[in-house]
Amino acid sequence: MARVSRKNKATNITPIQVVIPTAFYIRSSHEDVTLDGTIGNQQALLENYISDKPDFQLIEKYIDNGYTGTSSSRPEFKRMLADIESNKIKCVIVKDLSRLGRNMLDTGFYTEKYFPQLGVRFISVTDNYDSYTLNNMDLTLPIKNMVNEAYSRDLSKKIKTQRQIAMKAGDYVKAVPYGYKRSVENPKRLVIDKEAADTVKRIFDMIDSGLSYRIVSNILNAEGIFVPIEYAKLKKGITNLEPNLNRCWNASRIVNILKQESYTGKTVQGKTVKYENVAMPVSPDQWIVVENTHEAIISQEVFDRIKEKLLSRKINAVPVENRKPNIFARKLFCKCCGVPLERKTKRKGVYSFVCPTAINNAIACDNLKQLPENKIINVLKEIFIMYLDVVVEQKVMVNNYLRQTKQTKQHLKNNLQKLGKDIEDIKRYQLRLYETFASGDINSLEYKEFKLNYEEKLADKQQEYHKVATNIDKEVKAFSLLSDFEIDLRHLITNNSLTKLDIDKYIKRIEYLAPNQIDVQFTFKDMLAELTEDVENAENSLLYATISRRY
Known part of the structure; x- marks a missing residue:
């Protein structure tokens, strides 16, 4: 049969x-007040752009509204960067x-370095x-960025100027204070919110x-x-407001009300x-104050009297430098x-801590008894002494493990050296073996099996050696860490006072329950869990426990 030429046969290739x-x-x-700067218009423009592509x-739309x-430092922008770094996104499209x-x-930086x-x-x-594309307008990008930055600065200055003018005219441009609401006729003016205003007046009257x-x-x-905040x-x-223990009335919220002129x-x-x-405070003589812009809730006389009380308390407070x-x-x-817990003013030479919820709302929390600072320190030192014994015991266990595995490692190393020499001999013999194979004295199957046998044997020994060597390195690190930990514990026990650095390094959280229970969560687990995982019963040791103590 004649051969059929395929040279000119058409083939269908799908791109x-x-x-x-x-x-x-x-x-x-x-600041983006133009129509084409709105979220909806940007989204429509981008969707139209890719509709025929x-x-x-x-994959995702990242929208930062009001930033x-x-x-x-924008939340959605940061999320987009995280997705880019995890290879989720390979193209970013913006309006401009x-x-x-x-x-x-x-x-x-993003257009010229980060994205490329x-x-x-x-x-x-x-x-x-x-x-x-090859026809990029690379030279125009820095110019456009400069223009955008200059525009933003200019616009920001104009907005600040407009705000200054509005404030001097008595328009309220800040968040509306509790007790008022914006007027329906003129949103720049305040009117009384009767329910909240009654509460404000009661607060002033009770303090007065x-x-x-x-x-x-x-x-x-x-x-x-x-x-x-809950009223707003x-x-x-x-309407489905759940009880929140952090959202109760307390001294700081009362003072904030009293300061509102x-x-x-x-x-x-x-x-x-x-x-x-960053918001920086301005001297009171530079504040913008406009009289009689809305209905008063309290009189100027009452406010001045309360202000004097606040000032006298501030004068009598312990100076910051002495705390x-x-x-x-x-x-x-x-x-x-x-x-x-809040730290209370030093009394009789000792600071104490108290639950602010219990002070201001005994119904929500009854943990009323104060916790002296020296009691916490004494409890911690007792626990540190207990941990010192545990650390010494752990060091002995790790050291024993190291001695045992060191002998095993040396034995494996000797075997590997011997096996390596054998393999070198095999490689030299393989040259002669190939000649034997070529002459027909040994077939290809025998040749391959003979060679594979030694290669597998070497690989198994190497894997075993690597595993033991890795474990030894890990336990050496654990031993070093435990030694450093022992030194720190002895310092903490013998030192008369603890520092913030000591507390941050070794303590994750302390919980107090009246009248005399303290639960301490340490950072020891985070430091030692990985390094001591091969030590017998490490996970059950006191290094990983939350310690509860009564004083």
Whole structure:
């Protein structure tokens, strides 16, 4: 049969379509008041852009609403970067460069360094920029970034100027204080919110009559009166408010009410100024105060009298420079309600801690008894002494393990050296073996089996050696860590005082339950769990326990 030529036979080849995991990044700040700067319009523009481009597969939309472009500290922007670094996103599309950011240095870093290094394609639709195409306007990018940054600064200055003018005219541009609401006719003006205003007046009257912050807080909590933040939620229609022990009336909330001079019928604004996104306090003589802009809840006379009381308490308070640093800050919590304990003023030479919830709302938490600081330190030292014995015992166990495995390792090393010599002999013999195979004295199957046998034997021994060597290295580290830990414990036990650094290093959390129970969670597990996992009964040792003590 004649051969059929396939040279000119047509073949159907289906082109491979590459799909790019794509993300939209959309941003709108309070300054973006133009129609095309809104979230909805940006999203519509980007969706229209990829509608006829099947190679873009939209994976995620990252939307930062109300965040300025001058800072890269935006939640959705950070989430997008995390997804990019996990290879979830390979293309980012924005409406224009200003959406990515208005800071020239930051925006230039992402477009010129960050995206290219991670192989991420970047597209700015209205700027007609695509990092994938050869016809990029690379020279225009820095210029556009400079323009965007300059625009942001100019716009920010204009907005600040407008706010200053509005505040001087008596318009209320800040968050509305508790006790008021915005007027329906003129949202820039305040009107009385009767329910909240009655509470404000009661607070001033009770403090003016001589009641303490604690008593006033207890009265309000007992009556179930919402604190300002919860009251605001209720006014917004959020009715399923669950009890929150952190949201009860306390001394600081009472004082915040008492400091609001706007309750006298005047607007007091401009108390802070932003510098590099940080609010800095302004001298009182530079505040913007406008008289008689809204109805007063309390008289100026009452406010001034309360102000004098606040000032006298501040004068009589212990100066900051004379206070001992709180070594248990962010470590000490109420076991009943979970809130951080507050340190009270030093009395009889000793500081003490108390649950703020129990002080202000005994119904929510009954953990009322104060916890002296010296009691906590004594309990910790007792536990440190117990741990010292445990650490010494652990060191003995690790040391025994090291002695045993060291002999095993040397034995394996000797075997490997011998096996290595054997393999070298085999390799030399293989040259002659091949000649024997070529002459037909040995077949290919025998040749391969003979060679494979030695290779497998060597691989098994090498794997066994590596496992033992790895375990030894791990236990050497554990022994070193335990030795350092022992030195620290002896220092903590013999030292007369503990420092904040000591507490942060070894203590994760302390919980107090009246009248005399202290639970201590240590960081020892995090430090030693991985290193001592091969030591017998390590997981059941006291190194991993939460210690409960009564004093």
